[in-house]
Amino acid sequence: MKVLLQVLALGILALPTFAAETDTAKERVGTVCAACHGMNGVSVADHIPNLAGQRAAYLTNQLESFRDGSRKSDIMKPIAEQLDGAELARLATHFSALPPAPSSAKSALLDTTSRTNVTLPSSFERGFKRYLVKNDADGKVVTHYYASNVAFAAAATGKPLPDGSGIYLVTYEAKLDADGNPTKGSDGNFIPNQVRSYTAMAREAGWGRDVPSVLRNENWNYAVFDAKREIRKSVNQAECLACHKPKAASSYLFLLNELTAAARK
Ligand code: HEC
Ligand code: HEC
Structure with missing residues (x-):
């Protein structure tokens, strides 16, 4: 009788822990993994x-x-690094139990992680400062890097980039010569022709909430x-x-040093 009571007590104590673990796994799947691998383990894109x-x-x-880096992925490494061994195993068990899908099946993007607040200011080339130009000979494009005044001011004083910061990249087709090679201007950079795309990161209060x-x-x-x-x-x-x-540590920028150097000039 005493043993039975102990077993029951243990069982009751153990139950909530188990439920909590399952919730965490589900929560991770639903909010993190699903953004790329889908809720049901069917991914959102061909490269995933x-x-x-x-x-x-x-x-x-x-x-x-x-x-541990023995399989290289710039996307999966930072994610796996934040999860402990027990959670990795739990997520693996979760996904392995789901029915496999035909190769043509694809999941929809997750609203919380695909929704963005970033807009393209209509006159940002004027309101922003250019801090870097990168030529891509293989792609025959040239990219101009712009930062908002708020970002410039923070970088000049070595402060983390605060809300109000915006980094906008404009990628142009390079102007080509008769042989189809990019032509260079007097500054040594490819001469920009028409815009191909804009790539942006920006921050305002509350944008990370979801x-x-x-x-x-x-x-x-x-x-x-x-x-x-258009977005x-x-x-x-x-x-x-x-x-x-x-x-x-560098305000989520890869090339913060380039911005800092330009801002301190
Ligand atoms: C931002 C997108 C993204 C998110 C979020 C993400 N993954 Fe991935 N995952 C990838 C990509 C891309 C690969 C392919 C990596 C490669 O080999 O280049 C991958 C590969 C994997 C693989 C290897 C699969 C295989 O067939 O070899 C596993 C396992 C995995 N992810 C698990 C997870 C789990 C668990 C989560 C949630 C904690 C997660 N991923 C979240 C993008 C993502
Ligand atoms: C696989 C890694 C990777 C992914 C995914 C990625 N970036 Fe980057 N990003 C980089 C690297 C590396 C650089 C610096 C090299 C360069 O600018 O060519 C960079 C630079 C940038 C910059 C310039 C500021 C800076 O120094 O970091 C912006 C803005 C940017 N990325 C936006 C984006 C946007 C928007 C997306 C999603 C559509 C994205 N990035 C996805 C790796 C990545």
Whole structure:
């Protein structure tokens, strides 16, 4: 009788813990993994693998490999690094139990992580300062990097980029010569022809609120716009967030040093 009571007590004590763990796994799947792999383990894009129905041991092993870097992925590494071993195993078990899908199946983007607040200011080339030009000979494009005055002022004094900061990249087709090679201007950079696209990251108060912590870049949001300045709805902001996440110490910018150098001139 005493033993039975102990077993019952243990059972009752153990139950809530188990339920809490399942909730965490579900929450992670629903808010983080689903942004790329879909709620049901069927991914949102061709370059992202389906997880549904894959063997649990394989999935756990891949997650550990992303974490220790033996399998390289700029997107999965920062995600796997934030989860402990027990959670990786739980997520692997979760996805392996889901029915596999035909290769043509695709999940919809997750609203919380694909929705962005970034807009393209109509006159930003005037309101912003250019701090970098990068030529891409293979792609025959040239990209101009612009920062808002708020970002410039913070960079000049070595402060983290605050709300109100915006970084806008304009990618132009390079002007080509008769042989089809990019022509250079007097500054040594490719001469820009028509705009191909705009790539942006910007932050305002509250913009990070709906982003799950594993992906959140403080208040930064991301967006891409086409040559007609229309937002590319197919862009999965979760990928921008995941890859820029490890750059927290440099205000989530890869090239903060370039901005700082220009701002201090
Ligand atoms: C921002 C998008 C994104 C998010 C969010 C994301 N993944 Fe991934 N995942 C990828 C991409 C891209 C790959 C392919 C990586 C490569 O090999 O280049 C991948 C690969 C994997 C693989 C390897 C699959 C295989 O077939 O080898 C596993 C396992 C995995 N992810 C699990 C997860 C789990 C679990 C989560 C949630 C905690 C998650 N991922 C969240 C994008 C994402
Ligand atoms: C796989 C990693 C990766 C992903 C995904 C990614 N970026 Fe980046 N991003 C970089 C790297 C590396 C640089 C610096 C090199 C360069 O500018 O060419 C950069 C630079 C930038 C910059 C210039 C500011 C800076 O120094 O970081 C902006 C703005 C930007 N990315 C926006 C985006 C947007 C918008 C998305 C999503 C559509 C995105 N990025 C997705 C890796 C990534």
